[in-house]
Amino acid sequence: MSERLTGWGRTAPTVGHVVSSTPDQVAELVGRAGPRGLIARGLGRSYGDPAQNAGGTVLAPFAGRIEAPLADGTVRVSAGTSLHELMVDLLPRGRFVPVTPGTRYVTVGGAIACDVHGKSHHVAGSFGDHVASLDLVLADGSTRTVGPDRSADLFWATVGGMGLTGVVTSAVLRTIPVETGYATVTTQRLPDLDAVMREMRESDRDFTYSVAWIDTLARGRAMGRSVLSRGEHATRDQLSGRAGAEPLVVPGAPRLAVPFPSPTNLVTSLGVRAFNEAWFRTSPAHRDGEIQSLGAFFHPLDGVANWNRVYGPHGFVQYQFVVPDGQEESLVRILERISAERLPCFLAVLKRFGPGNAAPMSFPLAGWTLAYDVPAHPDLAPLLDGLDRLVVAAGGRVYLAKDARLRPDVLAEMYPRLPEFRAVRETVDPDHVFQSDLARRLAL
C-alpha cells in the first residue's frame, strides 16, 4: 500500500509501497523489488530518512517474537521485536537489555542497523557489541547467519549499516542480569559547561549510566549549565515500600499522548526558555540514591506518545555529533555557536562515549556526544553546515540515525571507513537493491 512516510522528526515526507511480511517471505519480496529497491523499516524512530524509500518498497517490521533465554543469557528475537517488548519479557526473568537508547520503542533490527547507544556507552559500548549473531536476507535472496566470529566483515557492515546490506530477520542478543526493575539515581545540578565536563570526566567511570541535560539557552557564565543524572540498577535490598513488594516491575504504556499533529510549531523561544529555566531551578543541587523505575530513568519521553507532534507541520531536526577526547575545546566552541543562535531547544543531551567498535559506519567513538533538537527551518542550513565543519575539523562525526540534512561530501570526511562499508555493500548488493532516501541523499 502506498504510504507517506517520514522519520520521527516529521520532515521530508516521501511515498513508498509499504508491505508487511513474515521473515520467510522476505527473500521473495527482495526478489520482486523494483528499480527503486527495498528497505526495512522498524518503528520509525530514526529522526530523518533512513527508513523510507521514495517510490520503492518499505518492509514493515515483523511481529515481535522472543524465544526463552538460553542458559548463557542470550536470547533469540525476531528483528521486529521492540525493546519495550523485550524488556517486558526479560524483566520478570531478572534480565535486561545491555544497551537501551532514549526510547524503548525501537526494534531490534533498527537498533542493529543504527548501532544505537545509551547512557551506558562509556562502559557497555553500543548495541552491536551485544549481538552474538544475526540472520540476514541478502540481495540475492539467500539468508546468511553472521556474527563477530563468522562473516565478520558482513556482520560489522550490517551493524550501523542503516539497513543497506540486507534485511535482518532475527538476532541473538546478550542480556544482563538485574535484581529489580528500578535504578538508583544520583542527580547533580552543575552551573556551567566546565563543571559538568569535569564531573563527567572524573567520575563517569563510577556509574554504569550517565547523561547530562544542558540548557543551550543559558549564556555567558551560565553557558552549558546542566543537570547530570547518573545511576545503577537498583538491588533488591535498596527497595522499600511498594517498589520492594514488586521489584521486577515492567515499563508500562505511555500515560499521556499528543493526540494529533499541532497545526503550528509549539516549540518557541519564549516557552522553551521558561521551561529550561524552571527545569534547572527545580532540579536538586545534589541528590543521591533516588529510586526511579527503569522506564522513568531511561525513557522519560516515552511517557508521552507522539511527543514529536508538538513541533507542528514542518517538524524538527536533531543534530547529534561526537568529537573525540582531547577535542573538548571544539565542543565548547560548538556549544557557543549553538547558544549564540538562541534557537528554541529543550535540553540538549551531553554524554561521554567509550571506545567505538569494529563497525565501519558505527557512530560512537571515545569522546563527547551532544544531541540538540530544533524546529526544522531552511534558515538552519548555514548553522548546521557550519557545525559540520567544526565537527569534521575536530575529527568527529554526526549520527546517521538522527541526520536529515548532511551533505554527501561531508559524510565521507566524517566516516573515514566509508570505503570499507561500500566495498562490503558492493560485494553483497552490487545492484543496490537495498535503497533508502538516506542512501540516495548521502550517495552511500
Next chain:
Amino acid sequence: MINALGQPQTLLLLGGTSDIALAVARDYARTGSPYVVLAARPGARRDAAVAELAGLGLGVEAVDFDAEATDTHADLIEGVARVRDIDVAVVAFGVLGDEEQAWQDHDAAVHLATVNYVAPVSVGVCLAAVVKRQGHGVIVALSSVAGERVRRSNFVYGSSKAGMDGFYLGLGEALRGTGGRVLVVRPGFVHTKMTEGRDAAPLSVTAEDVAAAVTKAVAGGDDLIWVPGAMRGVMSGLRHVPRALLRRLPI
C-alpha cells in the same frame, strides 16, 4: 532528495534562462549546492546562465529544450530522470508578446498559446510521471495573477496563464498520495527581461522576490502562493468586480 530543511539536490529548470528560474537557482545556492539541469534553447544566454551558476559553485548541465517541440519533451525529461531523481522542477518558460498583436495576428496568438499553455501541459504530464514514480519531487509552475482574472489589456496572455494555472492546480490534486507535489506560483508584475520597458503595476516585485517565495514554499509544502502575498487579497477582490466596472478600471 529534498532534505529536512527543504533543500533539493537536483533542480531542473525548464526555461532555464528565464530570470525567475535563475533567481530560484541562486536562492538555493545561498544555503545549499543543488545540481542544476538547465533546459533551454542553445545560445549565448544559456551559456551565460551556465557560467553564472557554475561560478556560484553549483554543478550545472545544459540540455536543449524547445517549448514548442512538444514531441521531444518526454525524452528530455526521462533522460534527466534516468541519471538522477528530479527533486524540484521549475516550469519557468513563457512569452508575454504584444497584447494587441496577440489577438489580431493569428501566428502570434497560436505561438503564445502554444508556449504558455500547450507546452506547460506537455512538460507537466512528463514531470508528473517522473515524480509519481519517484515517490517524491516538487513541480513548480510559474503562473501569473493575469490568469486569475483575465482582463482586456492582456487577455491572450492572461487566458493562456489561466489555462496552465488550472492544469497545474488539477495536476497537484491528481498527484495527491503519490509523494509528488505541485506548487503553483502566481506573481504579480515582476521586473524581468520579459517585462522590460513596460510600466510597472502596483505591488511589483523582482525575480529575487519570486525566487525567495518559491524556495520557502517548496520547503513549507505549500501548493499555491501569490507573490507578493498581498496580491492574494487584491486578486480575490478583482475576481468579483463586475465586467462593466472592470472595463473602466485602469488596469
